[in-house]
Amino acid sequence: MALTFPFSAIVGQDEMKQAILMSAVDSTIGGVLVFGDRGTGKSTAVRALAALLPKMQAVVGCRYGCDPASEGSACPDCAALRGASRARLASHLIPVPVVDLPLGATEDRVVGALDLERALSQGVKSFEPGLLARANRGFLYIDEVNLLEDHLVDLLIDVAASGENVVEREGLSVRHPARFVLIGSGNPEEGELRPQLLDRFGLSVEVRTPQELEARVEVVKRRDAFERDPAAFSLAWKKEDDHTRRMILAARKRLDSVIVPDAARQGAAKLCMALGTDGLRGDLTLIRAARANAALQGDAQVGGTHLRRVAACALRHRLRRNPLDDTGSTTRVDRAVAELFPG
Numbered sequence: 094m095a096l097t098f099p100f101s102a103i104v105g106q107d108e109m110k111q112a113i114l115m116s117a118v119d120s121t122i123g124g125v126l127v128f129g130d131r132g133t134g135k136s137t138a139v140r141a142l143a144a145l146l147p148k149m150q151a152v153v154g155c156r157y158g159c160d161p162a163s164e165g166s167a168c169p170d171c172a173a174l175r176g177a178s179r180a181r182l183a184s185h186l187i188p189v190p191v192v193d194l195p196l197g198a199t200e201d202r203v204v205g206a207l208d209l210e211r212a213l214s215q216g217v218k219s220f221e222p223g224l225l226a227r228a229n230r231g232f233l234y235i236d237e238v239n240l241l242e243d244h245l246v247d248l249l250i251d252v253a254a255s256g257e258n259v260v261e262r263e264g265l266s267v268r269h270p271a272r273f274v275l276i277g278s279g280n281p282e283e284g285e286l287r288p289q290l291l292d293r294f295g296l297s298v299e300v301r302t303p304q305e306l307e308a309r310v311e312v313v314k315r316r317d318a319f320e321r322d323p324a325a326f327s328l329a330w331k332k333e334d335d336h337t338r339r340m341i342l343a344a345r346k347r348l349d350s351v352i353v354p355d356a357a358r359q360g361a362a363k364l365c366m367a368l369g370t371d372g373l374r375g376d377l378t379l380i381r382a383a384r385a386n387a388a389l390q391g392d393a394q395v396g397g398t399h400l401r402r403v404a405a406c407a408l409r410h411r412l413r414r415n416p417l418d419d420t421g422s423t424t425r426v427d428r429a430v431a432e433l434f435p436g
């Protein structure tokens with residue numbers, strides 16, 4: 094298998110890396126929307142992080158990559174096998190999947206469909222799993238999510254939120270696990286996402302072409318070194334990648350015990366009120382992201398520092414446009430944060 098560019102070797106893009114790390118720690122945050130220029134390696138960080146995560150135990154032959162230890166979320170195939178044999182299902186290690194959703198993918202291709210070939214040749218109604226099945230327990234990456242049909246984006250967000258794909262059609266009724274972190278990239282200049290869809294993504298980040306000379310030179314230098322000798326380059330970054338992996342695993346363990354004091358909840362609510370975000374999704378995401386951030390830092394409870402750190406990526410895509418004020422959303426969030434959480 095080809096080597097993936099090491100996560101630690103990515104120059105800058107701190108907010109993007111932080112957002113993906115938080116999603117990897119708490120998948121209920123609701124995915125990441127990445128806005129930015131072409132050619133800034135938006136998908137690199139996702140692939141790098143997935144490659145860095147430890148391989149997972151999965152049931153041998155399962156098309157959904159079910160976790161053998163989790164009976165509750167087993168697919169129909171595994172549930173049937175388990176019921177029939179009462180034996181432990183054989184398992185093997187698989188890498189964390191990153192599935193690309195190609196532009197123009199049909200709904201059938203995404204959610205799965207009736208296996209026509211089997212239906213015609215054997216007269217058997219069976220299910221041909223789609224991309225959502227392959228993405229189970231991993232990442233689903235959509236390049237240019239703004240060019241995807243709205244109903245498909247809606248559907249993807251629904252499945253990502255519920256962790257389950259339900260297909261009812263052509264006499265088929267299938268339900269299978271589809272837990273994944275949704276990562277969508279968009280070019281702000283090419284069509285915009287409806288605000289209702291924007292709001293359903295947990296976090297959003299902006300990735301820019303580096304404007305500092307040093308950073309640009311470093312990006313090119315590392316990319317070149319990697320392409321010339323991927324093995325040597327990966328080895329050179331192994332220690333830092335190992336460190337990041339341990340940090341994620343520790344944060345996942347710690348997450349449930351991180352305390353969210355009422356003061357932090359109030360802080361989050363005040364910030365959302367000051368910015369006039371609709372509904373409560375902003376408050377909820379802000380708290381979840383701050384908790385994941387605290388878990389990654391090894392902190393026992395959520396405080397102003399964590400809220401401050403995650404506010405822009407949890408809220409900037411939820412702001413209503415003010416026709417009298419064309420200040421960018423990041424600036425507006427930063428301003429409100431500075432007023433509410435000085436220091």
Ligand SMILES: [Zn+2]
Pocket residue numbers: 152155156157158159167168169170171172
């Ligand atoms: Zn299964």
